[in-house]
Amino acid sequence: MTGVDGDRAADRGGRGDHGDRLARLREGVESHALTALAVITSAALVVAFYYPTATVLVEAVVVDGAVTLGVFADVLTDPFYFGELARLLSGESPAAVARSLLSPDRRLGIVGFTAYQAVLSTIASVALGLPAAYLLARFEFPGRKTLRSLTIVPFVLPSIMVAVGFVATFGDNGTLNAALTAFGLPRVDLLFTLEAVVIAHAFYNAPLVARVTTAAWESVDASAVETARSLGAGPVRAFVDVVAPQVYPAVLTGAALTFVFTFGTFPIVLALGGFQLATVEVFVYRLVRDLSYAEAAALAIVELVISLGVLLAYLRYEARNSTSTRGARPLPRRSLVPPAPTLRELLPRAGLAAYVAVAGVVFLAPIASMILASVTGGDGALTLDHYRFLVERQQTGAAFQVRPWPAIRNSLLFATGATLLALPMGVVVAVLTTRRYRGRTLVDAAAMAPLAVSGIIVGLGLLRGLVFGVEIAGWRIAASGAVAVVVAHAVSGYPFVVRTVSPGLAGLDRSLVESARALGASRARVIRDVELPLVWPAVVAGAAFAFAISIGEFTSTVVLATGADAYTMPVAIERFIGRRLGPATAMGVVLLVVTGLSFVVIERLGGEHRGL
Amino acid sequence: MTTDESETRRRRARPRTRRRFLTAAGTAGAVALAGCSAERTGDGDDGGDGSGSDGDGTGDGNDTDDGDGEGDGGDDETPTLTVATYTSFIDAPSVSPGEWLKEEFESRYDAELEWATPDNEVNYYVERAASGAGIDADLYVGLTTEDLVRVDEQLDEDLFAEAGDIEGRDAVKEGLRFDPFDRAVPYDTGYVSLVYDGTTMEAPETFDGLLDDEHAGALIAQNPGASSTGRAFLLHTVSRFGDGGVASDGDGEAIEGEDGDPDYDYLDYWADLQENDVRVLGSWDDAYAAWSEGEAPIVVSYSTDQVFADMEGQDLDKHQIRFLNDQAYANPEGMAVFADAAEPDLARQFMSFMLEPDVQGQIAQRNVAFPATGGAELPSDYAELAQEPADPVTFTYDELQGSVDAWVEAWERQFAEN
Structure with a gap:
């Protein structure tokens, strides 16, 4: 594996005895570090993503050994998938199709509906994520840093946990209805509707929007705002002209990622909505399960094209709208207690108070319900039985059964390894994609593809490409187990590092880099000593995301962890689901606590802000 | 837990799935580093099978850890039987039968039993076979009729071998034998029925009763494309109302419903059910969790629900079973030897072990199901909580073949109209 060379090179750099040789070596390593990292990144992508995924997607066009576009044509012209659009694709006149589209009984098709609910979910996630970013980036209060670290906890929760929390919160007999009844308000019938699904998507993705936006907001240079103010701009004008241009690329990042995730949504839609709201991924899953690979692959390619299209559109926007910054000194935070009882001080704080109430219902109540479920017995009384089950399973579980401690340990090990791998991968791709050159769009698309491909397809691909291996010149090369899991997780997580880091990098004042280069610093050195410190909050956020993605990853883990020794916490949760939800929710709370602590540690290790 | 630790180490040192190849191909040239492995694939002189990648075609199957230079048929080694199943x-x-079965089998036979539970279940082995990676297990436990139909449609070559001479096989109940090609031998069966909360309502006794206004929004079912209870319930409606020729391919052949009305098929019934606000959630977990929280009083589940409820000291009134029209869809589970098994004889010994009266009783109790043989040893009160329908319904292999996909797809297209 290529990774070995890189490690060895780093070793040599660190171990040299003779000053001269050491300096020369370091120089050599530094000047090639970027290239080496780019090679390692490409290798990891090819081995743990491109090749495996290709083994499955190719089935859309190669059926029984013959190349065909028939499967595609069938999918594209099927009104079940494409609604009225399918008629256009099958050659009907655009005018007739447009008329049907305007009529009330138009058909969106599964693909259209999937996009529709993804748009709604994105709007809800941005609406719920932005106020959180405002609160976290602009105000000072006790526990702020911890709260910021914990924002992405919802991101790692397995869907069954979220379903349990949501049913207990928003269900007929849920907390919300109990509260409404107590206040004499009408009850709401939220479950098994599109609204419930959209709120659940916001539960997962608003934290993403909030975290990315907070990182960008914290990187806004205070002196730029002060300059604007000193030039006579009012606070609103200064915000619109200086702060907003630097923050809203991040908001768009969050929105684009949310769209892509909710477009590929799967278990949560059926758990909280029901089959009448089935999305494309539901069909991909069923088709793969029934071994109808051609149609599954065709649908997955449709998903890929749409998701990637959205990501690329956003990237074009990001490239055109990057603003120059020398971000070094963050804006001073305000106190939550208004300094003066003026309307201008009170209004934003009152708005935040209202937001906190809503966030309490959407984010905290489901998590609280989950925790409550873990300490509630079959008779409704409080009990620690479910935690006792975990301890018992740990002590007496058979060797081939999943036990809690190894699951915790593996989760932490894999996530740490994946983060350490995803960070350099993400940074190098961010550096490469913020330069301007022909074909950059292609590199962008290639780098972001892991976000856009159906998880089910990637899982099947990993099975074929890695676990079963490839035959090369009479040898079968295969990979599975811990190392493969870490690489696969890093590949899933690194796009987040790219997306959090690259807007900041693109916005950096080029003259900083150029003067450092002129002073003789290698490119790698400039990245390490100049550029990264300037976008440090984004690097830390990216690391947290990479960690979260690894912790939450299910499919690639179960595929690659052959044998019983490499399972993780989500696998344990899935295994402990039974007729009673107690044991699984107890394990879910363990996951919650362990990842929460990890996020706090990551952000503490990352520090608040490095600056120059 | 020391044995477990050493087991773990052993696996790390040389992945289990690869051991046999390594032994057979010789350790020369084999690399097993940090989860990566490389091994010579067949070049024509290491065994008879055409796929060429199956190094253990010679069938010695001795997977020792220091397997260098060992001759064939080393009888001094305890053979390992790898049994694949669902988790x-x-x-x-x-409760689950795995641990008891392993201990009991190892005490009765001179063999070691290893479980394998790939995430994709049988599909995993279909994939292995299709990619020429070789099957690394001896038999599969947990096959359904549909699994066999799917496997046979997908693969040209046989994944499973004929059961052949299995002691005790004659005791398997006639109605459960679901494999026309005699590969899968049933070891237990279960019934998918309705479970309802008897403290809040009385469930209807017929399919038609579910359409009554008073039961609007009362039923939670599961996605037949992903959940086996959901699929069983769908199949039950096909059997009840007929398929309206959905899967006929134009040859006019259709499943006739028991309701005797040729103009009303399962899709019509589902349209009415959807009209009456049925919930179709993704998985049994989703559905049962929502039902437990009181979102609806009736859920599609197993007829053994009270066994669990009793185990957990719950109120049995809240866990009532209803067999619609006195029927329930039966899902017999079978076991079959892989055609490529390294230990085919031992695998067949395991199959007859699974059919012994005391083992049958234990499987039924620990898998919370019903025995497949007549003479299973069960506690006399087992039938009080584990209920069986007067009239079990199930489709045969031939009926499912070429039809089940079409039934599910037609249902999907009707239910998820967007």
């Missing part, structure tokens, strides 16, 4: 068969939070 809840060996690892469920309540």
Whole structure:
């Protein structure tokens, strides 16, 4: 594996005895570090993503050994998938199709509906994520840093946990209805509707929007705002002209990622909505399960094209709208207690108070319900039985059964390894994609593809490409187990590092880099000593995301962890689901606590802000 | 837990799935570093099979850890039987038969039993066979009729071998034998029925009763494309109302419903059910969790629900079973030897072990199901909580073949109209 060379090179750099040789070596390593990292990144992508995924997607066009576009044509012209659009694709006149589209009984098709609910979910996630970013980036209060670290906890929760929390919160007999009844308000019938699904998507993705936006907001240079103010701009004008241009690329990042995730949504839609709201991924899953690979692959390619299209559109926007910054000194935070009882001080704080109430219902109540479920017995009384089950399973579980401690340990090990791998991968791709050159769009698309491909397809691909291996010149090369899991997780997580880091990098004042280069610093050195410190909050956020993605990853883990020794916490949760939800929710709370602590540690290790 | 630790180390040093290849191909040239492995694939002189990648075609099957230079047929070594199954068969939070079966089998036979539970279940082995990676297990436990139909449609070559001479096989109940090609031998069966909360309502006794206004929004079912209870319930409606020729391919052949009305098929019934606000959630977990929280009083589940409820000291009134029209869809589970098994004889010994009266009783109790043989040893009160319908319904292999996909797809297209 290529990774070995890189490690060895780093070793040599660190171990040299003779000053001269050491300096020369370091120089050599530094000047090639970027290239080496780019090679390692490409290798990891090819081995743990491109090749495996290709083994499955190719089935859309190669059926029984013959190349065909028939499967595609069938999918594209099927009104079940494409609604009225399918008629256009099958050659009907655009005018007739447009008329049907305007009529009330138009058909969106599964693909259209999937996009529709993804748009709604994105709007809800941005609406719920932005106020959180405002609160976290602009105000000072006790526990702020911890709260910021914990924002992405919802991101790692397995869907069954979220379903349990949501049913207990928003269900007929849920907390919300109990509260409404107590206040004499009408009850709401939220479950098994599109609204419930959209709120659940916001539960997962608003934290993403909030975290990315907070990182960008914290990187806004205070002196730029002060300059604007000193030039006579009012606070609103200064915000619109200086702060907003630097923050809203991040908001768009969050929105684009949310769209892509909710477009590929799967278990949560059926758990909280029901089959009448089935999305494309539901069909991909069923088709793969029934071994109808051609149609599954065709649908997955449709998903890929749409998701990637959205990501690329956003990237074009990001490239055109990057603003120059020398971000070094963050804006001073305000106190939550208004300094003066003026309307201008009170209004934003009152708005935040209202937001906190809503966030309490959407984010905290489901998590609280989950925790409550873990300490509630079959008779409704409080009990620690479910935690006792975990301890018992740990002590007496058979060797081939999943036990809690190894699951915790593996989760932490894999996530740490994946983060350490995803960070350099993400940074190098961010550096490469913020330069301007022909074909950059292609590199962008290639780098972001892991976000856009159906998880089910990637899982099947990993099975074929890695676990079963490839035959090369009479040898079968295969990979599975811990190392493969870490690489696969890093590949899933690194796009987040790219997306959090690259807007900041693109916005950096080029003259900083150029003067450092002129002073003789290698490119790698400039990245390490100049550029990264300037976008440090984004690097830390990216690391947290990479960690979260690894912790939450299910499919690639179960595929690659052959044998019983490499399972993780989500696998344990899935295994402990039974007729009673107690044991699984107890394990879910363990996951919650362990990842929460990890996020706090990551952000503490990352520090608040490095600056120059 | 020391044995477990050493087991773990052993696996790390040389992945289990690869051991046999390594032994057979010789350790020369084999690399097993940090989860990566490389091994010579067949070049024509290491065994008879055409796929060429199956190094253990010679069938010695001795997978020792220091397997260098060992001759064939080393009888001094304890053979290992690898049994593939679904995860809840060996690892469920309540009870599962895996651990008992392993201990009991190892004490009765001079063999070691290893469980394998790939995430994709049988599909995993279909994939292995299709990619020429070789099958690394001896038999599969947990096959359904549909699994066999799917496997046979997908693969040209046989994944499973004929059961052949299995002691005790004659005791398997006639109605459960679901494999026309005699590969899968049933070891237990279960029934998918309705479970309802008797403290809040009385469930209807017929399919038609579910359409009554008073039961609007009362039923939670599961996605037949992903959940086996959901699929069983769908199949039950096909059997009840007929398929209206959905899967006929134009040859006019259709499943006739028991309702005797040729103009009303399962899709019509589902349209009415959807009209009456049925919920179709993704998985049994989703559905049962929502039902437990009181979102609806009736859920599609198993007829053994009271066994669990009793185990957990719950109110049995809240866990009532209803067999619609006195029927329930039966899902017999079978076991079959892989055609490529390294230990085919031992695998067949395991199959007859599974059919012994005391083992049958244990499987039924620990898998919370019903025995497949007549003479299973069960506690006399087992039938009080584990209920069986007067009239079990199930489709045969031939009926499912070429039809089940079409039935599910037609249902999907009707139910998820967007």
